[in-house]
Amino acid sequence: MHQLSHRFARHAFALSTVLATAVTSTPAVLHAQRASKEPNVEFEMMTWPEVKQALASGKTTALFYTGGTEQRGPQNVNGGHNLMGKATVKAIALKLGNAIAMPVLPYTPNNASATLPGTIGLTPDLLAAILERISEQAITTGFRNVVLMGDHGGGQPNTYVDVAKKLSEKYAAQGIKVVYCDEVYSKANDDFSKWLDEQKLSGGGHASIIDTSEMLYLGGADWVRLKELPNAEGDPILPRGQRPDPNVPRKNNGITGDARKSTKELGKKIFDMKVDYGVRQIRALLGS
Numbered sequence: 001m002h003q004l005s006h007r008f009a010r011h012a013f014a015l016s017t018v019l020a021t022a023v024t025s026t027p028a029v030l031h032a033q034r035a036s037k038e039p040n041v042e043f044e045m046m047t048w049p050e051v052k053q054a055l056a057s058g059k060t061t062a063l064f065y066t067g068g069t070e071q072r073g074p075q076n077v078n079g080g081h082n083l084m085g086k087a088t089v090k091a092i093a094l095k096l097g098n099a100i101a102m103p104v105l106p107y108t109p110n111n112a113s114a115t116l117p118g119t120i121g122l123t124p125d126l127l128a129a130i131l132e133r134i135s136e137q138a139i140t141t142g143f144r145n146v147v148l149m150g151d152h153g154g155g156q157p158n159t160y161v162d163v164a165k166k167l168s169e170k171y172a173a174q175g176i177k178v179v180y181c182d183e184v185y186s187k188a189n190d191d192f193s194k195w196l197d198e199q200k201l202s203g204g205g206h207a208s209i210i211d212t213s214e215m216l217y218l219g220g221a222d223w224v225r226l227k228e229l230p231n232a233e234g235d236p237i238l239p240r241g242q243r244p245d246p247n248v249p250r251k252n253n254g255i256t257g258d259a260r261k262s263t264k265e266l267g268k269k270i271f272d273m274k275v276d277y278g279v280r281q282i283r284a285l286l287g288s
Helices: 002-024 027-035 048-056 080-096 124-141 157-174 183-198 209-222 226-231 264-286
Strands: 061-066 099-101 145-150 177-180
Touching (some): 145 157, 145 264
Parallel strands (some): 061 099
C-alpha cells in the first residue's frame, strides 16, 4: 500500500508539473510575462501614486491617440482603429522614454450607416471639445507636453491643428506645449502605399491591405476573419476628383482597394513605420 501511495504521489507531481508548464506556456501568459518586463507607460493601467512618481521622474509628456469605431469591411473588426491605436501609442511611449500613453479615444468624426452597420461617429465640433477638455485635464494633472495623434482620417486633421494651436497659445506663458503629430498616420501610410506600389501590390484604401495587414500582425484571427480574406476585394481606388462609373456595379462591402494579399509581415512593417515616424516627429515638435 505504501508503494502504491508513493507511485501515485510521484505520478501526481509529474502531471502537475506538465499542467503547470502548459498553462504558463500559453501565448497569452507568455505575452503577459514579456510585457511585465516593460515599464508601465499606460495611464489607465497605473495607480495615482504611480502616475505621480512617473511625472516626478520626468515622464511629463501625455500622448493622446484617437481611434474610431467604424465598419472595416467583412474581414476586419469594427474597433480596428482603437486596437491599432492602443498598440501604437504604447510603443511610441516606450520608445520616447519620457511619455505616458493616455486611454485611446474610441470615437472620431464619422457617420453611422444601416447598410454597413459598424460605425459610431462624432462630429468635428464634438471631437474638438473632447480634445480640448482632455488636454487641459492632462495639464492639470501635471503634464508639461500634450501630443495629439489619430489613427483615422476623414477630414479631421484640421480639428487637431486648431485645438493644438488654441491651447499652445493659452499655456505658452507656463512653458506648456500642445502639438499635433500627423506623420504617425498620414505620412507613414502615404510612404507605405508608395512602397507597396513599387512591390506591385495594391496600395492603401479603406480596410485594404495596409490596415488589414497591421491588424493581422497585432491581433491575428481575433481581429481579422481569415475566412473572408480570399474575397476581401472592394471598390477600386479612383484618382482624386474622379467619380465612380455609374454603369459599373459597386461592391459596396466597406473595402476600398484590395486586402487579399495582406500578411503579418506587411503589418509589422507599417506598424514599425508608424511608431518610428511618430517618435521622430514628436521629438522634433517638442525639441527633445
